[in-house]
Amino acid sequence: EPEVTQTPSHQVTQMGQEVILRCVPISNHLYFYWYRQILGQKVEFLVSFYNNEISEKSEIFDDQFSVERPDGSNFTLKIRSTKLEDSAMYFCASSEWLGGRGYNEQFFGPGTRLTVL
Amino acid sequence: TQLLEQSPQFLSIQEGENLTVYCNSSSVFSSLQWYRQEPGEGPVLLVTVVTGGEVKKLKRLTFQFGDARKDSSLHITAAQPGDTGLYLCAGAGMWNTDKLIFGTGTRLQVFP
Numbered sequence: 448e449p450e451v452t453q454t455p456s457h458q459v460t461q462m463g464q465e466v467i468l469r470c471v472p473i474s475n476h477l478y479f480y481w482y483r484q485i486l487g488q489k490v491e492f493l494v495s496f497y498n499n500e501i502s503e504k505s506e507i508f509d510d511q512f513s514v515e516r517p518d519g520s521n522f523t524l525k526i527r528s529t530k531l532e533d534s535a536m537y538f539c540a541s542s543e544w545l546g547g548r549g550y551n552e553q554f555f556g557p558g559t560r561l562t563v564l
Numbered sequence: 565t566q567l568l569e570q571s572p573q574f575l576s577i578q579e580g581e582n583l584t585v586y587c588n589s590s591s592v593f594s595s596l597q598w599y600r601q602e603p604g605e606g607p608v609l610l611v612t613v614v615t616g617g618e619v620k621k622l623k624r625l626t627f628q629f630g631d632a633r634k635d636s637s638l639h640i641t642a643a644q645p646g647d648t649g650l651y652l653c654a655g656a657g658m659w660n661t662d663k664l665i666f667g668t669g670t671r672l673q674v675f676p
Contacts, residue, residue, distance in 0.1 A: 451606075480663065490607065490652065492663035503663060538606050540664075550595035550614050551656040553664055555606035 449473040451556035453539050459562045460529055468524045468559045470539030479522045480540040480553060481514065483507070490538065496522065529563045536560050566591040568655055568667035576673045577643055585638040585651055585670045593655030596636045597664065598627055601650040643674045 452471045460466050472479050481493040495502040496514055504512075513525045522541075526533055540553040568589045577583055587596070595614045599607035611620050613629035613636060620627045624647075626639040636653055650671050654664040 453606075482664075482666075489668050490654075490664075490666040492665070495663055505663075536604075550612060551662055551664075552595070552597065552609065552612050553654075553656075554609060555599075557606045558604075560604070 449475075451539055451541055451554055453537075453556035453559050455559060456557065457560045457562070459564065462531055462563055463528050466526050466529055466561065468526075468537050468539075468561070470522045470524075470556055471520050472522055472539065472541030473543070473554060474520070476541035476543045476554075478502075478542045478551075478553075479514075479516070480542075481524045482538045482540060482555075483535040484538065484558075485535045493524070493537075526561075529561075531563050534561055534563045566593075566655065566665045568653055568665055570651075570653060570667040570670050572670060573668065574671050574673075576675065579644055579674055579676050580642050581674075583640050583643055583672070585640075585672075587636045587638075587653035587667050589634050589655060589665075591655070591665075592633050593657070593665075594633070594662075595656045596629055596633075597654045597656070598636070598638055599652040599654060601652055601669075603650075607652055607654075640672075643672075645674045645676050648672060648674050 454469045479496040484490045494504045494508045511527045536558040538558045539556040542553045571586045597612045598610045601607045611627045616631045616633045618629045624641045653667040
């Protein structure tokens, strides 16, 4: 069964360093998302991406964050200068073109645990 | 701001018992998904409900979407230790690219 994959599974970095989290969405999906989950808290939306541009972003997704689809399969989240409070699980999700179905069903990857020291 | 409140937050029961988890909001959602999440892993989609009043069954799990599409419930019959986990509801807006608004989660522990 197709699934969303993410690498690395765990990333440890020093405060102020840049990190790139990678995702390979399900192949026929056209809508891509990043969410994060701080330990013990609920899953929070960061950004949605469609047709090579950002569709929506949350207030968490400030100038330190960027997303890119560098090729036909990868979807990346870059944090330019990490802060301690960026430590969280980051989940990539994707959904397909809905057409007549009319609802948004998102499938999540296993996550990348980011630890900022 | 759209919020989804889940109750209870924690639930510890014995194997064989029945339970219901509630997901409530003051906002209307076009669809609502239920996910299950294991520690250190991503949410795994269980079911999507779309129509007000809709009921879907997945083996011993029964999901219902409220008539006004503002709330949902998950009922588990004869719970088993394998049902242990974090259950999340997530509501979607009206557009294809809309984000999911996640609930606060219900952590279920089923003891043998």
